[in-house]
Amino acid sequence: MREFEPFEVKVPGSTANLGSGFDSIGLALNRFLYLRVEPSDELQFHAVGNELARLNQSEENLIFRVMEPLFHQAGKSFSSMRIEVESEIPLARGLGSSASAIVGSLMAANHLLDNPFSKDELFQLATKWEGHPDNVGASLYGGVVIASWDGEKAHCVKAQAPPFPILVAIPDTSLATSRAREVLPDHMEHADAVLASSRANLLTAAMLTGDREALRVGMQDRFHQPYRLSLIPGLEELISEAPNQGAIGVALSGAGPTVIAFTEDEEKTFHYMESVFRKNSTSVRILRLDSCSEGVTLHLTKDVAPSKVVGKIKGENR
Numbered sequence: 001m002r003e004f005e006p007f008e009v010k011v012p013g014s015t016a017n018l019g020s021g022f023d024s025i026g027l028a029l030n031r032f033l034y035l036r037v038e039p040s041d042e043l044q045f046h047a048v049g050n051e052l053a054r055l056n057q058s059e060e061n062l063i064f065r066v067m068e069p070l071f072h073q074a075g076k077s078f079s080s081m082r083i084e085v086e087s088e089i090p091l092a093r094g095l096g097s098s099a100s101a102i103v104g105s106l107m108a109a110n111h112l113l114d115n116p117f118s119k120d121e122l123f124q125l126a127t128k129w130e131g132h133p134d135n136v137g138a139s140l141y142g143g144v145v146i147a148s149w150d151g152e153k154a155h156c157v158k159a160q161a162p163p164f165p166i167l168v169a170i171p172d173t174s175l176a177t178s179r180a181r182e183v184l185p186d187h188m189e190h191a192d193a194v195l196a197s198s199r200a201n202l203l204t205a206a207m208l209t210g211d212r213e214a215l216r217v218g219m220q221d222r223f224h225q226p227y228r229l230s231l232i233p234g235l236e237e238l239i240s241e242a243p244n245q246g247a248i249g250v251a252l253s254g255a256g257p258t259v260i261a262f263t264e265d266e267e268k269t270f271h272y273m274e275s276v277f278r279k280n281s282t283s284v285r286i287l288r289l290d291s292c293s294e295g296v297t298l299h300l301t302k303d304v305a306p307s308k309v310v311g312k313i314k315g316e317n318r
């Protein structure tokens with residue numbers, strides 16, 4: 001049995017495709033995945049808590065599937081250990097659950113190997129696993145990440161989250177990213193692509209300056225939302241009307257079905273979002289979340305205060 005001090009990895013969830021930043025702009029949120037690792041004479045996996053109740057046996061192995069090749073890459077054999085995973089990030093809702101699992105697994109494996117891989121190397125590997133850099137970049141670095149991936153190399157710059165309250169409306173039903181990607185077109189009209197990317201440019205400017213007007217326009221996506229409207233009843237109305245209901249901008253979070261809003265009147269936007277989903281017979285949890293400026297962290301278990309484990313989310317019980 002390999003001996004090591006038990007440790008915990010804490011990974012923020014994230015929203016990706018922020019506004020018009022499709023496959024590019026991600027924001028870390030204060031909703032976390034916890035990976036607790038301790039020595040064991042066999043390979044053991046335990047998922048605890050409600051959010052992971054839907055994981056099936058083969059899905060649980062995503063953690064080990066990500067860890068094992070890193071050991072081989074470092075010329076080491078994958079040893080036995082006990083891993084407990086607890087998550088506040090709902091599965092397949094567009095809040096980066098898979099990215100948090102990938103980032104947490106890479107961080108844990110790197111620690112067990114005495115950190116031979118740099119943070120950028122972990123980012124490259126995480127992007128390959130996830131297939132896009134925005135969720136994994138946000139989980140790894142925290143804050144806002146503005147990223148690009150050409151299929152070979154990922155680049156990213158970290159910026160600050162805009163200073164406006166964030167609401168996320170999380171439908172009860174899940175939507176796999178793979179399914180939401182199937183509805184995307186192979187091509188876009190040139191003029192539409194120019195408009196879409198100019199809005200993404202404004203969104204980047206908003207992330208760098210906090211400019212409200214740039215955020216309002218930059219939140220209006222043309223790359224994926226028009227094609228995904230039919231998958232999320234009420235989304236079309238929310239996008240067009242929420243700006244008259246206290247929101248600065250509303251967008252699909254990741255591949256959906258969660259909808260994220262930056263708001264100037266939290267109560268008004270909250271009640272409006274609630275009413276639109278109710279009208280569309282969709283049951284939702286609406287949470288007030290904060291951005292998370294710090295990315296993944298690792299602490300020895302003996303240094304983790306029990307009260308810090310699975311913190312309460314502001315707005316959870318509203």
Ligand SMILES: Nc1ncnc2c1ncn2[C@@H]1O[C@H](COP(=O)(O)OP(=O)(O)OP(=O)(O)O)[C@@H](O)[C@H]1O
Nearest residue numbers: 059062092093094095096097098101176177254255
């Ligand atoms: N903690 C976890 N442990 C193991 N597998 C996980 C974990 N979290 C997510 N997964 C896997 O990832 C799948 C969800 O990934 P998917 O990309 O569809 O959604 P998401 O990551 O929640 O959303 P998005 O990428 O749009 O933000 C789950 O069904 C499961 O297979």
Ligand SMILES: N[C@@H](CCO)C(=O)O
Nearest residue numbers: 016023132181254255
């Ligand atoms: N960028 C991805 C979602 C992030 O997982 C998509 O919209 O398909």
